[in-house]
Amino acid sequence: MDDSLELWIERLVAGGEGLAHLPDGRAVFIPQTAPGELVRVRLVEERPTFARGRLLEVLQPSPVRRAAPCPHYGTCGGCQLQHVQYAAQVEAKQAFIREALLRLGQIAWDGPVPMRTGPEWGYRSRVQFKLAADGRRLRVGFYASGTNDLCDIETCPLLAPPLARLPAVLRQQAPSSLAGKTLDIALGDDDGLSAFPAFADLPGRPVTRRIGHFVYTYDARCFFQVNRELVAALVAEVVPDDLPFGGLALDLYAGVGLFTLPLARKFRQVLAIEASPNAVAFARENIRHNQLTNAQVVAEDCARWMQMRAAAFTDRVDWLVADPPRAGLDSAVRTGLVTIRPRQIVYVSCHPATLARDLKVLLAHGYRLTKLVGLDLFPQTAHVEVVAQLVRGDAGN
Numbered sequence: 001m002d003d004s005l006e007l008w009i010e011r012l013v014a015g016g017e018g019l020a021h022l023p024d025g026r027a028v029f030i031p032q033t034a035p036g037e038l039v040r041v042r043l044v045e046e047r048p049t050f051a052r053g054r055l056l057e058v059l060q061p062s063p064v065r066r067a068a069p070c071p072h073y074g075t076c077g078g079c080q081l082q083h084v085q086y087a088a089q090v091e092a093k094q095a096f097i098r099e100a101l102l103r104l105g106q107i108a109w110d111g112p113v114p115m116r117t118g119p120e121w122g123y124r125s126r127v128q129f130k131l132a133a134d135g136r137r138l139r140v141g142f143y144a145s146g147t148n149d150l151c152d153i154e155t156c157p158l159l160a161p162p163l164a165r166l167p168a169v170l171r172q173q174a175p176s177s178l179a180g181k182t183l184d185i186a187l188g189d190d191d192g193l194s195a196f197p198a199f200a201d202l203p204g205r206p207v208t209r210r211i212g213h214f215v216y217t218y219d220a221r222c223f224f225q226v227n228r229e230l231v232a233a234l235v236a237e238v239v240p241d242d243l244p245f246g247g248l249a250l251d252l253y254a255g256v257g258l259f260t261l262p263l264a265r266k267f268r269q270v271l272a273i274e275a276s277p278n279a280v281a282f283a284r285e286n287i288r289h290n291q292l293t294n295a296q297v298v299a300e301d302c303a304r305w306m307q308m309r310a311a312a313f314t315d316r317v318d319w320l321v322a323d324p325p326r327a328g329l330d331s332a333v334r335t336g337l338v339t340i341r342p343r344q345i346v347y348v349s350c351h352p353a354t355l356a357r358d359l360k361v362l363l364a365h366g367y368r369l370t371k372l373v374g375l376d377l378f379p380q381t382a383h384v385e386v387v388a389q390l391v392r393g394d395a396g397n
């Protein structure tokens with residue numbers, strides 16, 4: 001019996017799937033479909049309020065559908081949107097941001113959401129390869145979609161060229177002791193590479209990057225923004241060049257100091273909070289190397305720091321940057337922000353859903369959302385970066 005269905009795809013939604021509706025009104029999410037196309041689908045999961053489908057055939061292709069350039073697309077779990085023309089990816093991500101704010105934060109933002117974009121290929125300067133043994137041979141790649149099965153890749157078109165060459169090199173040169181491990185690699189200026197775990201052909205020495213007026217040093221264990229083409233644009237959104245000189249700035253989830261350094265040029269004092277001891281060591285070194293004397297880094301979990309220190313900072317902070325991981329702000333950090341009452345908050349988010357949850361709390365405590373900017377730091381994937389600017393209600397712009 002043919003249990004397939006024909007459905008029209010209405011639009012793309014947050015995970016990158018196409019959305020359609022069943023005759024009974026339930027939403028169906030179908031990966032690798034594009035807006036405005038007619039597809040044949042088989043349902044693979046049915047719930048009372050929604051279902052998931054698998055694409056069997058495109059019957060009438062979307063005007064924005066294209067052939068995915070990467071031969072691993074569809075198997076490798078890294079990309080969700082290669083089959084969609086780039087302009088339509090960007091438009092969809094703008095909608096993801098608005099929709100998350102509305103649905104999860106009840107925030108009806110009717111202002112613009114400008115999107116900063118760069119090259120759609122070859123942009124990644126950081127990668128995590130998965131390695132596995134295959135007899136005497138090493139397999140190198142990424143996990144297949146939704147599994148821990150390794151998809152052995154030749155190359156990846158998202159990687160900057162010095163990283164894109166590595167799978168073939170690693171198969172030849174990586175020690176077999178790396179089988180079953182994840183290998184982190186960071187690319188610096190002048191094609192310098194840092195690996196963790198390090199081995200003879202790929203050392204763990206730090207790399208350096210010049211971004212704007214500053215030089216940053218870090219190694220493969222550290223978080224650093226993956227998109228080498230847009231990192232300067234991100235810094236400019238978070239610490240604008242025309243920001244007037246101020247008193248005290250806080251940089252929560254500071255990493256190796258990407259925003260701490262430019263903040264130190266704009267504020268009399270900067271306090272950065274970061275939990276990873278390795279990132280803290282590099283952030284301190286970066287402050288010293290860039291000859292800044294007015295920034296300190298506290299090695300602490302932001303939630304703990306807030307619980308211990310927030311009250312001492314009430315009404316003293318002019319500018320607060322928060323750039324948490326995908327999980328967003330811990331509830332103790334949200335409470336701490338309400339206690340500190342910074343005049344302005346810049347929230348940098350890689351997950352609009354948790355951003356929406358956190359903004360809802362801040363707006364309920366007298367903040368106004370004054371600016372939203374999207375940055376497509378992750379072309380071909382469903383991920384998007386958002387910078388949200390908030391002003392305390394009684395603080396003016």
Ligand SMILES: C[S@@+](CC[C@H](N)C(=O)[O-])C[C@H]1O[C@@H](n2cnc3c(N)ncnc32)[C@H](O)[C@@H]1O
Binds near residue numbers: 225253324
């Ligand atoms: C999204 S990254 C941002 C780093 C930095 N702002 C940048 O753009 O390079 C988040 C950072 O928060 C740190 N982190 C994660 N959880 C934390 C916590 N609970 N308290 C403090 N830092 C944390 C991570 O080590 C990482 O460096």
